[in-house]
Amino acid sequence: MKAEEIKTIAIIGAGDMGHGIAEICALGGLKVHLYDIKEEFVARGRQRIKESLEKQVSKQKLAAEAMNSALGAIQGVTELSQAVQGIDFMIEAAPEVLSLKTKIFKEADAHAPKHAILASNTSNMSITQMGAATQRPGQVVGVHFFNPVMLMALVEIIRGAGTSAQTMETSFQLMARMKNFRGAMVPVRVEKDTPGFIYNRLGAPIGLYMAELYERGLVEPEALDAKVHSIGAPMGPYEIMDFTGLDVNLHGNEYFAQTLSPEFAPRGWMKRLVAEGKLGKKSGAGIYAWPGGNRPAIDLKKADPNFDVMDIICLQVNEGTKLLEAGVTHSAAEIDKAVVNGGGAAFGPFALAKGMGWDKVAAQCEAISKRLGIQWFLPTETLRKGAIQI
Secondary structure (H helix, E strand, C coil): CCHHHCCEEEEECCCHHHHHHHHHHHHCCCEEEEECCCHHHHHHHHHHHHHHHHHHHHCCCCCHHHHHHHHHCEEEECCHHHHCCCCCEEEECCCCCHHHHHHHHHHHHHHCCCCCEEEECCCCCCHHHHHHCCCCHHHEEEEEECCCCCCCCEEEEEECCCCCHHHHHHHHHHHHCCEECCEECEEEEECCCCCCCCHHHHHHHHHHHHHHHHHCCCCCHHHHHHHHHCCCCCCCHHHHHHHHCHHHHHHHHHHHHHHCCHHHCCCHHHHHHHHCCCCEHHHCECCCECHHHCCCCCCHHHCCCCCCCHHHHHHHHHHHHHHHHHCCCCCHHHHHHHHHHHHCCCCCHHHHHHHHCHHHHHHHHHHHHHHHCCHHHCCCHHHHHCCCCC
16 A cells, blocks of 8 residues: 555544644544544544644634644544544554553454554554554554654654565655644654664663652752753753653653663652652643643753763763664664654754764763663663764
8 A cells, every 4th residue: 555545544542642643644634533432532632633723723824724624534433443444544542551552453453444554653662562463464563753743743653573665665655745833744764663763762761861860869850951951952851751741751661671671660759759640741740840731940040060961962872872783773864863853952962972972972871870870871882883874
């Protein structure tokens, strides 16, 4: 199947990610089946889409006719078997629980047309295992958007162990024709199924670093975030944790602990906040208060003078070399492209660190590893040898 032949898509989950994916697909001219387990969840997702589109119309950035056409293209569904009937493509956007995702893929496989491609929006989890739950592993792929979908350009196209070349190409071309409120989507190929793929995998050591510093009382979140803001970053690391959801971060850390290293196990402070229902933006409070869902006001005058922002860049570069060594991607430039388009950074980590010298980047990673006793931060052979082309 070619991308231009895809007319109908099912979005499985109407929450934070699902409703945004449904919105971009409807604006892209697709007929959308928006599924969730309760009618109230579907209705809430549709309302959020309507409010998003109305805002663009009020700014005169979208014609009222385009809004009405997009809204008319979205059909709410509460039965999964019904949601996937007659579709050409599915994107699952359920919570990050692998057993739930594999259950969805098994049921979708039983009811979707034989030609349909089944994709997951998972941010971390195994596309290969989802494919194994179906009778069509060649037609199972990762299509990972970033939050908020209507503003972030990056979408990762992830090859599972059984994903066919045709499925990868069709999915890539379908996403390449999509647009959000900022412009064209930027698909990036992930050639090997690995925890975290590219963008979130580079974020994994940063999350581990931030979690450990906070656990030991070595930093104050606002002070560290203020320091990161001071170099032009749109959000600090602790803000990002709150924005994406501490529960999502906790589940991601548990998955990385199982698949990468036990060193990623969630720290006590995160488990306590999640247990208390303090999940970040979605609950109104987490590391920070989010009154009415509004971002916390970071006081830039509190910037931590002792925190070296290059720690973050060096750890990202080191993680990137692990992806290069494993064949997840073949280009440091492609990794930078993912980081720029997935998080709004002006430059990717390799571009930022190149002038520092790869030997100094390796030395900084080694120093962080020794200071905190975390083996994951040790520099790779690729980094030690400076065998990086960009």
